[in-house]
Amino acid sequence: MVKIKIAFASEENAGLESRLSPHFGRCPYYVFVEVEDGKIRNVEVKENPYFSRHVPGAVPQFIAGQGAKVIVAGGMGPRAIDWFRKLGVQPVTGVSGKIKDILKDYLAGRIQLEAEPCGEHKGVGYRI
Structure with a gap:
């Protein structure tokens, strides 16, 4: 039995x-x-508790605290990638679209399990 919890960064509360x-x-x-x-055994939507304020490292800790082992987002900075990896959460970036379609591709092995810093963060002192 293989069980995993995957977190997706979302623009809306539509599962x-x-x-x-x-x-x-x-x-x-x-x-x-x-x-x-x-x-799929369960789908849960949670508000980002740090949406209105920037607290370095707080979002990775929140995601890990929910039991997620994978975080999927269009992009993230290098420090966030490091935070997630240190917490045992695999970051996946460079994808877009509806979560149901991304999940289907992930489960079929069509999405690479790697993360590259997004362009706005490369070489910038942006802090997560």
Whole structure:
């Protein structure tokens, strides 16, 4: 039995129908999906408690605290990627679209499990 909880940065509170956010820390919601043996067992939407304020490292700790082992977002900075990895959460970036479609591709192995810092953060002293 393979169980995993995946977090998706979301632009809206529409569950799997939500659009993925282009940036993990500046999204208003996170969609948490529990998958067991390739089947969706639970979907939960939570508000980003740090949406209106910037607290370095707080979002990665929040995501890890929810039990997620993967975070999917359109992009994130290098420090956030490091935070997630240190907390045992695999960051995945460079994807876009509806969460249900991204999840389907992820479960089918069509999404690479890697993260590259998004362009706005490369070489910039942006802090997460």
